[in-house]
Amino acid sequence: MSARLGQVFERCRAQGRSALVGYLTAGDPNPAESRELLLALAAHCDIIEIGMPFSDPMADGPVIEAASVRALAAGTHINDVFELTRAVREANPDIGIVLMGYANVPYAMGFDLFSERAAAVGADGVLIVDIPPEEGAICDDAFRAHGLDRILLLSPTSPDERIRLACAEGSGFIYYVSLTGITGADMGEVADIRSSVAHIKTMTDLPICVGFGIKTPEQASAVASFADGVVVGSHFVNQIAGDGDVHEAAGALAASAAAMRAVMGGEQV
Amino acid sequence: MSRLPEASPEHPLYHFDITHAPDAGGHFGRFGGRFAAETLMQPLKEIEEAFYAAWADPEFHRERLDLLKNYVGRATPLYHAERLTKLTGGAQIYLKREDLNHTGAHKINNTIGQGLLARRMGKKRVIAETGAGQHGVATATVAAMFGMQCDIYMGREDMARQMPNVLRMRLLGANVIPVDSGTATLKDAVNEALRNWVASCENTFYIFGTAAGPHPYPLLVRQFHTVIGQEARAQILEQAGRLPDVAVACVGGGSNAMGLLHPFRDDADVRLVAVEAAGHGLNSGKHAASLAAGKAGILHGNLTFLLEDDEGQVLPTHSISAGLDYPGVGPELALMLEEGRLELEATTDDDALAALQQLTRCEGIIPALESSHALAAGCRIAAGMRPDQIMIINLSGRGDKDMDNVFKHLGWLEDAR
Numbered sequence: 001m002s003a004r005l006g007q008v009f010e011r012c013r014a015q016g017r018s019a020l021v022g023y024l025t026a027g028d029p030n031p032a033e034s035r036e037l038l039l040a041l042a043a044h045c046d047i048i049e050i051g052m053p054f055s056d057p058m059a060d061g062p063v064i065e066a067a068s069v070r071a072l073a074a075g076t077h078i079n080d081v082f083e084l085t086r087a088v089r090e091a092n093p094d095i096g097i098v099l100m101g102y103a104n105v106p107y108a109m110g111f112d113l114f115s116e117r118a119a120a121v122g123a124d125g126v127l128i129v130d131i132p133p134e135e136g137a138i139c140d141d142a143f144r145a146h147g148l149d150r151i152l153l154l155s156p157t158s159p160d161e162r163i164r165l166a167c168a169e170g171s172g173f174i175y176y177v178s179l180t181g182i183t184g185a186d187m188g189e190v191a192d193i194r195s196s197v198a199h200i201k202t203m204t205d206l207p208i209c210v211g212f213g214i215k216t217p218e219q220a221s222a223v224a225s226f227a228d229g230v231v232v233g234s235h236f237v238n239q240i241a242g243d244g245d246v247h248e249a250a251g252a253l254a255a256s257a258a259a260m261r262a263v264m265g266g267e268q269v
Numbered sequence: 270m271s272r273l274p275e276a277s278p279e280h281p282l283y284h285f286d287i288t289h290a291p292d293a294g295g296h297f298g299r300f301g302g303r304f305a306a307e308t309l310m311q312p313l314k315e316i317e318e319a320f321y322a323a324w325a326d327p328e329f330h331r332e333r334l335d336l337l338k339n340y341v342g343r344a345t346p347l348y349h350a351e352r353l354t355k356l357t358g359g360a361q362i363y364l365k366r367e368d369l370n371h372t373g374a375h376k377i378n379n380t381i382g383q384g385l386l387a388r389r390m391g392k393k394r395v396i397a398e399t400g401a402g403q404h405g406v407a408t409a410t411v412a413a414m415f416g417m418q419c420d421i422y423m424g425r426e427d428m429a430r431q432m433p434n435v436l437r438m439r440l441l442g443a444n445v446i447p448v449d450s451g452t453a454t455l456k457d458a459v460n461e462a463l464r465n466w467v468a469s470c471e472n473t474f475y476i477f478g479t480a481a482g483p484h485p486y487p488l489l490v491r492q493f494h495t496v497i498g499q500e501a502r503a504q505i506l507e508q509a510g511r512l513p514d515v516a517v518a519c520v521g522g523g524s525n526a527m528g529l530l531h532p533f534r535d536d537a538d539v540r541l542v543a544v545e546a547a548g549h550g551l552n553s554g555k556h557a558a559s560l561a562a563g564k565a566g567i568l569h570g571n572l573t574f575l576l577e578d579d580e581g582q583v584l585p586t587h588s589i590s591a592g593l594d595y596p597g598v599g600p601e602l603a604l605m606l607e608e609g610r611l612e613l614e615a616t617t618d619d620d621a622l623a624a625l626q627q628l629t630r631c632e633g634i635i636p637a638l639e640s641s642h643a644l645a646a647g648c649r650i651a652a653g654m655r656p657d658q659i660m661i662i663n664l665s666g667r668g669d670k671d672m673d674n675v676f677k678h679l680g681w682l683e684d685a686r
Contacts, residue, residue: 104568104583105582107567158307158311159311162311166307177307181467
């Protein structure tokens with residue numbers, strides 16, 4: 001397991017705030033501009049999720065799906081994903097980095113080689129949307145051997161036995177999906193999310209990050225009041241989805257991330 | 270399996286054994302499984318439990334088989350195509366007439382089964398993906414009969430190719446939702462249906478149309494279609510006094526193939542042949558032959574053979590037949606191929622068109638383009654066999670839905686002007 005994700009949450013806890021977890025798809029809108037955008041976002045996040053583009057992103061809404069389409073159309077390869085990850089790591093030695101995507105991309109490379117390369121460029125963890133704990137046999141050993149955390153998801157449809165399973169098999173943090181739906185939909189009711197997170201916390205010491213549908217600082221602030229981390233994805237991807245100048249997009253992204261981070265609670269750094 | 274009901278006296282053709290079952294996680298050897306997003310894991314488990322409970326319940330089979338008989342029109346005939354046999358000059362060719370089912374294809378065997386499950390589970394709404402539109406029509410039909418709300422996801426490209434089926438679905442009261450993402454074909458319709466289901470699983474049952482997808486769908490779809498092979502087995506024993514030498518079916522995802530072939534799986538002397546869509550040719554890059562040209566990968570909830578690039582991106586496929594235009598294939602067929610139990614053939618667009626015309630002219634039966642792939646390959650194999658040998662070809666659907674597409678390819682629409 002990676003020590004770094006644990007340190008990120010410890011640091012945030014010491015500062016009395018939640019971690020801001022930001023997502024962008026690697027290679028969106030193309031590998032060169034993606035580098036500037038990822039660096040702009042990473043500078044304001046505690047953890048960054050770097051999406052690995054996939055042809056069939058079944059759990060994603062139209063915003064992140066379009067990001068995958070743009071990245072692949074621009075010729076983004078898995079090598080680009082690794083190189084972008086390396087760039088983020090070199091500029092941000094202490095940030096948490098999670099590679100996020102769908103099973104077929106690492107499966108095609110082979111989980112051993114994938115894990116070796118992911119660890120070498122500085123990733124701390126991997127979140128594969130369509131590999132639930134039950135199918136972990138194909139990847140868990142490889143992740144473990146290369147010191148990568150296996151981030152698992154829980155959702156409002158997860159019964160207690162699945163919560164126990166994810167908490168036993170997962171590491172780094174638990175990603176709680178705030179709604180029954182796809183990324184970018186409307187966030188669920190705060191009260192429901194709060195009670196679900198509290199319930200999961202009775203079963204694990206792992207940090208809980210909440211994501212899917214968090215678009216405004218108000219929503220982020222509400223979730224930050226009880227979750228260890230707040231994941232913002234589609235909202236950030238939307239910031240860069242236009243045809244505008246990449247430097248302007250990077251500026252807007254940084255401002256948007258800073259605004260989110262400002263409401264994570266605690267003393268601002 | 271002593272818990273399973275005995276074959277019912279009213280329906281002596283059928284039995285309810287679950288042979289070659291997947292493991293508890295839905296794996297067929299190294300294939301299959303349940304590679305699904307967390308939100309869908311519990312709904313999938315609930316369907317699995319509901320299926321096993323229903324399958325062990327004689328009342329479920331009584332209702333299902335009654336509908337298959339009196340609503341769908343089963344058993345479908347097994348027809349000895351003597352003129353086609355003579356023209357081919359080899360093995361005796363028998364056609365399993367799934368085209369005579371209500372709605373015109375085998376698909377309704379499965380939608381009746383899953384529709385009954387949905388009703389048992391108290392779901393008020395059903396959704397489905399569709400390629401050629403046959404599964405969509407079969408789902409919309411069952412939804413109309415059961416009084417359920419119905420949304421069908423269909424690639425915009427497929428809607429253009431299969432407009433009569435789109436209109437039939439609308440007439441049946443279903444909402445047909447065009448899918449523009451990706452290649453706007455079947456795989457993208459599956460993605461979109463899954464996206465909807467993630468958000469609606471509480472009141473919605475996803476009626477999956479082929480023997481692929483996350484566990485338990487490959488098992489469900491296979492079991493609901495085995496009526497095809499169970500009937501054919503009994504019928505050929507009655508008509509010819511022995512089992513066939515070869516059984517042939519086309520393969521997109523594999524629903525009609527598993528339906529015909531599975532009941533012959535333990536008959537070691539029966540060759541099982543799967544026919545894929547070779548499109549413009551297997552070397553053209555424009556085909557849908559995932560068993561012949563794919564490699565192991567993970568898509569739509571299961572590990573199977575996929576048409577993909579070196580980095581795991583799923584490739585666009587091509588077939589004249591929308592129902593075969595899919596980059597994956599059922600996990601159990603992948604296993605049967607690896608175990609050497611399945612022979613592979615592929616038919617090009619042109620050969621399928623020729624087979625459609627040949628059967629129409631010599632037997633007066635207009636087959637679906639999908640089934641025409643099986644016919645073309647079947648006749649090629651039969652030509653090399655002896656006249657005392659027997660082949661069963663699954664005529665999985667009728668060609669009415671394909672007429673515009675066929676006339677366009679034959680250039681007849683221009684001629685008529």
